Amino acid sequence: xxxxxxxxxxxxxxxxxxxxxxxxxxxxxxxxxxxxxxxxxxxxxxxxxxxxxxxxxxxxxxxxxxxxxxxxxxxxxxxxxxxxxxxxxxxxxxxxxxxxxxxxxxxxxxxxxxxxxxxxxxxxxxxxxxxxxxxxxxxxxxxxxxxxxxxxxxxxxxxxxxxxxxxxxxxxxxxxxxxxxxxxxxxxxxxxxxxxxxxxxxxxxxxxxxxxxxxxxxxxxxxxxxxxxxxxxxxxxxxxxxxxxxxxxxxxxxxxxxxxxxxxxxxxxxxxxxxxxxxxxxxxxxxxxxxxxxxxxxxxxxxxxxxxxxxxxxxxxxxxxxxxxxxxxxxxxxxxxxxxxxxxxxxxxxxxxxxx
Amino acid sequence: xxxxxxxxxxxxxxxxxxxxxxxxxxxxxxxxxxxxxxxxxxxxxxxxxxxxxxxxxxxxxxxxxxxxxxxxxxxxxxxxxxxxxxxxxxxxxxxxxxxxxxxxxxxxxxxxxxxxxxxxxxxxxxxxxxxxxxxxxxxxxxxxxxxxxxxxxxxxxxxxxxxxxxxxxxxxxxxxxxxxxxxxxxxxxxxxxxxxxxxxxxxxxxxxxxxxxxxxxxxxxxxxxxxxxxxxxxxxxxxxxxxxxxxxxxxxxxxxxxxxxxxxxxxxxxxxxxxxxxxxxxxxxxxxxxxxxxxxxxxxxxxxxxxxxxxxxxxxxxxxxxxxxxxxxxxxxxxxxxxx
Amino acid sequence: xxxxxxxxxxxxxxxxxxxxxxxxxxxxxxxxxxxxxxxxxxxxxxxxxxxxxxxxxxxxxxxxxxxxxxxxxxxxxxxxxxxxxxxxxxxxxxxxxxxxxxxxxxxxxxx
Numbered sequence: 001x002x003x004x005x006x007x008x009x010x011x012x013x014x015x016x017x018x019x020x021x022x023x024x025x026x027x028x029x030x031x032x033x034x035x036x037x038x039x040x041x042x043x044x045x046x047x048x049x050x051x052x053x054x055x056x057x058x059x060x061x062x063x064x065x066x067x068x069x070x071x072x073x074x075x076x077x078x079x080x081x082x083x084x085x086x087x088x089x090x091x092x093x094x095x096x097x098x099x100x101x102x103x104x105x106x107x108x109x110x111x112x113x114x115x116x117x118x119x120x121x122x123x124x125x126x127x128x129x130x131x132x133x134x135x136x137x138x139x140x141x142x143x144x145x146x147x148x149x150x151x152x153x154x155x156x157x158x159x160x161x162x163x164x165x166x167x168x169x170x171x172x173x174x175x176x177x178x179x180x181x182x183x184x185x186x187x188x189x190x191x192x193x194x195x196x197x198x199x200x201x202x203x204x205x206x207x208x209x210x211x212x213x214x215x216x217x218x219x220x221x222x223x224x225x226x227x228x229x230x231x232x233x234x235x236x237x238x239x240x241x242x243x244x245x246x247x248x249x250x251x252x253x254x255x256x257x258x259x260x261x262x263x264x265x266x267x268x269x270x271x272x273x274x275x276x277x278x279x280x281x282x283x284x285x286x287x288x289x290x291x292x293x294x295x296x297x298x299x300x301x302x303x304x305x306x307x308x309x310x311x312x313x314x315x316x317x318x319x320x321x322x323x324x325x326x327x328x329x330x331x332x333x334x335x336x337x338x339x340x341x342x343x344x345x346x347x348x349x350x351x352x353x354x355x356x
Numbered sequence: 357x358x359x360x361x362x363x364x365x366x367x368x369x370x371x372x373x374x375x376x377x378x379x380x381x382x383x384x385x386x387x388x389x390x391x392x393x394x395x396x397x398x399x400x401x402x403x404x405x406x407x408x409x410x411x412x413x414x415x416x417x418x419x420x421x422x423x424x425x426x427x428x429x430x431x432x433x434x435x436x437x438x439x440x441x442x443x444x445x446x447x448x449x450x451x452x453x454x455x456x457x458x459x460x461x462x463x464x465x466x467x468x469x470x471x472x473x474x475x476x477x478x479x480x481x482x483x484x485x486x487x488x489x490x491x492x493x494x495x496x497x498x499x500x501x502x503x504x505x506x507x508x509x510x511x512x513x514x515x516x517x518x519x520x521x522x523x524x525x526x527x528x529x530x531x532x533x534x535x536x537x538x539x540x541x542x543x544x545x546x547x548x549x550x551x552x553x554x555x556x557x558x559x560x561x562x563x564x565x566x567x568x569x570x571x572x573x574x575x576x577x578x579x580x581x582x583x584x585x586x587x588x589x590x591x592x593x594x595x596x597x598x599x600x601x602x603x604x605x606x607x608x609x610x611x612x613x614x615x616x617x618x619x620x621x622x623x624x625x626x627x628x629x630x631x632x633x634x635x636x637x638x639x640x641x642x643x644x645x646x647x648x649x650x651x652x653x654x655x656x657x658x659x660x661x662x663x664x665x666x667x668x669x670x671x672x673x674x675x676x677x678x679x680x681x682x683x684x685x686x687x688x689x690x691x692x693x694x695x696x
Numbered sequence: 697x698x699x700x701x702x703x704x705x706x707x708x709x710x711x712x713x714x715x716x717x718x719x720x721x722x723x724x725x726x727x728x729x730x731x732x733x734x735x736x737x738x739x740x741x742x743x744x745x746x747x748x749x750x751x752x753x754x755x756x757x758x759x760x761x762x763x764x765x766x767x768x769x770x771x772x773x774x775x776x777x778x779x780x781x782x783x784x785x786x787x788x789x790x791x792x793x794x795x796x797x798x799x800x801x802x803x804x805x806x807x
Contacts (some may be wrong), residue, residue, distance in 0.1 A: 001589055005477035007467070196472040214587040216596045236705035251591045278697040349746050351697070549717075557734075569787070572731040576724060578761065581735070601710060603735050603758055610712035 001214060006197050013194035017151045018141050021052045023093035027100035028061045030262045030294075036311030038099055040296040041145050048303070049155055053097075057086045064102040064182075068226045074113075078124045079131060081110050086134035091140035096139035097148060101261035104144040104184025108190050111138060133138060142190075144183060146260035146295050150192055150200045154209040161304030163209030165325035166255075173255040175203035175210040176290070178245075178268065181221055182259025201258050203296055208302050217248035223271060224263035240276075242271040246283050246290075253285075256322050257292040268292045273316045287354035289317035308334050311319060313344070318356040332356070359691055360454035362387065362444050364432060364630060367395025368417055368663030368673060369482060369680045370460035375420030375425065376684035382691075384458075385425040387432060387446060389626060393418055395462050400564035401492035403673055405563040413673065431626075432653055435633040442634070442660070452691065455694075456687055457659045459644060460635075466515025466523065466620040466646075474511065474617055477507040479589045481612070484619045485530065486598040500614060505545045507612045509597050510534040511584045512554040516620030525641050527620035528670040531558045535571045536620050542575040550577045553584050553599050561672060580608065587615060621670040642671045654683040662686055717742035719801050723760070726797045732787040733757045739791055749774025752800035753781050753791050756798065769802050 022045075026038055060089040061262045062084060063077035088096055098104040114121035128134055149156070164173045179198045184191025193199025196219065202212045223241035228234045240325040245268070258333040272289040275283050284290045292315065293301075300310045307328060312319045323330050335356070349355055363370045366388030376386045392398055394414035402409050427448060430473045435457075436443040444452045467475040476482050481490075483499050491497040512534055516527040531554065538550045539565060557579070559565045571577040583601040589594055595615045601608040623643045631644060636656055640646035644667045647655035654663050664683035665676040724730055733754065738753035751774035759768035772795060781791040 001481060001593075002478055005475075008469070008477065016560065194472065199476070214589065216590050216788040219586065232701060235700070235702040239702070240707065244707070272484060274698075274700060276702070278700070278704055280697070495728040542703055549712075551712075572734075573728050576721075576731055579734075603754075604710065604762055607711060607760075608710055608762075653785070 002241070006253045009197050010199040011187060013192065013199070014315075015143075015147070015190065015192060016141065017143050017147050017149075018095050019051075021093060022052050022054070022097040022143070022148070023088040023091060023097060023139075024055050025059050025062070025096070025098050025103065026055070027098075027103065027193070027262045028065065029266075031350070033262065033266045034294050034297065034307065035309060035314060035353045036300065037296040038145075040310060041099070041149070043304070043305075044152070044156065044296070044299055045148065048159065049152055054091055054093055056091055059084055059087055062098075062100070062103040064106040065226065066099070066104065066262065067106065068138075072225070075124065075127065077319070078110050078113075078120070079105065079127045081107060082124050082128040082132060082136055082341075083132065083145075085138060086128065086132075086136035088139060089135070089137045094137070094140040096141065097143045097145055099145050100264075101144060101180030102182045102263075104142070105180075106143050107139075107187055108187050111142065112187065136150075144200075145252065145345060146183075146200050146204075147192055147316040149295055149299055150203050153204045156299050156303060157207045160208065160302040162302050162326050162328055164205065164256075164298075164302065164326065165209045166325050168325075172209055172211040173322075173325065174213050174252060176213050176215065176219075176249055176252075176254045176257040177205060177216075178222060178259045178261075178264050180259070180264055183260065183301055192302040201260055201295060203259065204298070208298070212301050213254055215249040215252055215254045217245045220245050220248075222259075222261070222264040222267045222288070224267045230311070238267070239271050239274055242267055243275055243279075246272070246275065250283055254290055255325060256298075257290055258298055259292065260293055260295050265292045265294050269316045273353050276350065280352055282353055283319070285321065287352075288321050289298060289353055291315065291317050291319045291322045301326070304328075306330070308337070316353075316355075318354070319356045328330045358383075358451055359456065360385065361456045361458065361687060362442075362452055362454045363460055365395070365460035365462055365627075365665075366390075366393040366426065366428065367460060367461065367462045368397050368666065369667075369676045369683075370395075370458070371417035372415075372677045372680035373422055373458055373460060373664055373684045373687075374424045376416060376681050377687065378421065378423050380684065380688050382688075383423065383425065383453060386421065386427070387430050387444075388426065388428045389431050390593075391429050393426070393428070396465070396486075397673060399486060399490065401489045402536075402540075404532050405561070405567045407536075407601045430673075432630050432633070435630070436522075437634065440659075454678065455661065456662070456682055456690065457634075458662045458664060458687065459627065459631070459656075459667050460664050461624050461667045463621040463670065464624045466521065466527075466622050468514055468617045468619045471514055471518075471520060474514065474584065474615075475587045475589070475595070475616055479587060479595055479615075480593055481589075481595045482587060482615045482617065484617050485533055485537065486619065488616050488634070490569065492540060502544075505541075505548050505613050507549045507610065508538075508541050508614045508616065509551045509553060509584075509595075509610065509612045510538055510616045510618060511597075512552065512557075512618050512620050513583065514617040515622065516618075517555065522624050523620060523642065525620075525670065527557060528558070529672055530618040530620060531556075532561065532564050534569065535559075535564075535568050536579070537616065538569050538577045539567075539575050540577065542571075544575060548613075550575070551612075552577060552579045553582060553597070554579060555581070555583050562674075582608065591618070597645075606637050621666060624667065627667050634661065636690075639668075641669060643667060654679055654686050660690065662690075665667070710762050712762075718728070718747070719765070720760050723797060723801050726801070727790075728796045729789045730757060730794055732789055734787060736786060738784040742780045742784045744778060744780065745774040745776055751775055754797070756795075760798070760802070765802055768798070772799060783786065795807070 063080040184195040188195035269292040400410040620655040637645040
């Protein structure tokens with residue numbers, strides 16, 4: 001691997017990311033899967049870095065899941081998105097940041113479509129007006145939330161209490177980065193680092209002390225693939241993709257996986273359990289799995305937030321071996337305690353995959 | 357016969373045209389940007405289909421131009437259009453007034469790193485057709501590990517017939533070059549598996565088909581019909597290639613010790629720059645536009661401006677030489693007819 | 697072990713690293729022309745058995761190089777050795793002789 005070769009490509013795919021004043025839209029599913037991730041993003045941007053990040057209570061789904069499952073026409077998705085832009089305009093913002101990768105891809109795709117076909121944009125403006133009497137300006141900048149954390153990665157590193165380093169050996173952790181397909185595969189120029197060798201997560205990992213692993217199936221889909229998973233008969237294809245990735249990364253003995261998509265961490269995490277049940281195989285050390293994180297969770301960990309406040313107890317793969325490796329303190333008794341010590345109840349321990 | 361003739365480009369087209377013009381009694385001036393003559397051919401090891409050493413071709417052509425004025429390491433700064441002639445200003449401070457300019461500006465090998473998915477410049481064991489020729493000549497290239505060379509792959513059409521790469525044209529010579537290089541690798545490493553990943557095999561030239569059959573029958577080179585989609589590197593530093601075996605209708609993958617990208621032929625950007633000084637028209641394929649693509653490939657739309665070789669599109673060595681002779685004759689006819 | 701109602705779907709990918717070419721190398725020694733096939737398909741188009749049994753010399757030659765020896769040998773069972781494929785092959789491959797050699801090499805262990 002020639003690192004300078006990648007640097008050359010990265011230098012060709014640098015996008016402009018404004019420093020402040022963002023209109024933030026959440027993901028449909030992330031708050032259920034990774035409840036601490038979006039909260040952490042807000043905390044980092046607002047409390048730690050003092051940025052102006054605005055959220056509107058009335059924002060909805062972007063329609064991306066339905067669009068990619070082919071259940072609603074594109075005009076409908078566009079009108080939903082136009083309404084989101086109207087909320088941004090009404091709040092007085094020009095920079096639009098999405099938490100979800102598919103939303104991000106959806107926004108970019110729609111803006112590019114309007115660029116190419118202004119008559120479609122005019123029609124959508126009319127439909128939005130008829131539907132809810134709203135008007136909108138197109139955002140000046142569209143970013144994914146990982147673009148912002150990438151931009152602030154060194155500010156985070158400067159305030160970090162922990163680094164992605166093995167406390168005992170002093171060696172950098174071996175980190176797999178996984179980018180959501182809709183981040184830059186459709187429009188390579190809209191992603192930091194492009195589509196073949198995206199830099200957005202690599203930059204965070206490098207800045208926070210880890211070593212990035214480039215394994216043969218790095219670019220491969222996590223296996224979610226919308227329709228592949230949503231139809232039960234197709235789930236064998238979904239898990240086969242995930243299985244392929246784990247088989248490919250196995251020889252590198254990764255310590256952890258970082259992702260920037262709502263679906264990827266979920267499937268890379270939960271399918272490890274399913275693979276262990278189907279094949280009797282696990283990919284971490286001593287029968288554990290390889291812990292999978294969102295980039296916000298990792299930012300929270302290096303900044304010293306309590307792992308249970310980050311919602312890491314909702315992961316299928318136990319995170320404790322990694323916390324021990326880095327030296328992050330945690331209280332095992334507090335793992336399944338919610339706000340005000342409410343008992344969240346302990347999940348059943350799987351038969352094959354070792355969990356804490 | 358004191359007519360100035362400026363030849364832009366000292367590759368094989370420029371050399372051959374100059375040699376012919378000298379034989380016709382003229383004293384042409386060759387302007388070459390690089391420090392050596394012979395262009396791309398000078399960087400090649402040997403040529404299909406008879407494995408002729410490329411250096412023999414270049415030295416024979418160079419011998420024929422010993423009487424010509426040759427400026428190497430020299431660029432064209434600008435060209436001014438005078439009433440019925442051109443003022444050519446060179447980077448060495450010399451300016452030439454001439455009625456006749458011959459473009460033998462050649463081509464540029466497609467920059468294989470633009471096909472990011474193939475990992476040229478990123479993965480250690482990925483090289484280009486030119487790199488391999490240089491390794492044949494010098495034996496020096498850290499990317500080629502002669503001690504462990506069990507599997508080699510060739511990717512055809514890198515930057516050719518590829519709209520996304522900005523070149524929709526067939527580069528014509530890469531198919532036969534891949535066959536030649538595959539045979540040469542088999543000669544050096546008889547036990548190695550050698551694969552060619554192709555979309556179509558275009559064996560149009562003299563004895564090319566024989567060469568291809570020999571690669572199959574005598575050397576056992578394995579041709580797989582399918583364009584490589586993605587290249588990656590495994591933990592041992594070997595390259596993994598993914599393609600579709602379109603004849604089997606199934607995806608195929610293979611681990612290789614060396615991957616050779618057959619970089620295609622695109623118009624030389626320096627040519628485009630100089631052409632814009634006159635200005636000359638570009639054709640829809642991105643190369644210089646001839647007056648007529650059938651009857652007058654060496655003629656331009658402007659009086660006194662001639663073309664030869666790959667500046668008007670991908671060409672083989674014999675085609676280029678034939679065009680250079682043709683252009684020399686056209687220039688001779690142009691001079692004699694205007695004298696009357 | 698849980699039953700989820702689905703399993704990890706098997707991959708359709710041909711991994712050339714795992715294809716044992718030993719027998720094919722032997723075949724190539726006996727029948728050097730086997731590598732001359734350019735997959736034009738005229739043998740299959742003219743084959744009287746092909747449209748009923750799936751027999752195709754083109755596919756046999758390909759399958760043998762892709763680790764699908766059983767499929768190839770099974771296909772050859774449909775061949776009646778009529779020789780029509782030898783007549784049409786533009787590369788002059790003696791397909792009839794090739795078929796017999798394939799049977800000799802690959803049938804030894806009764807696949």
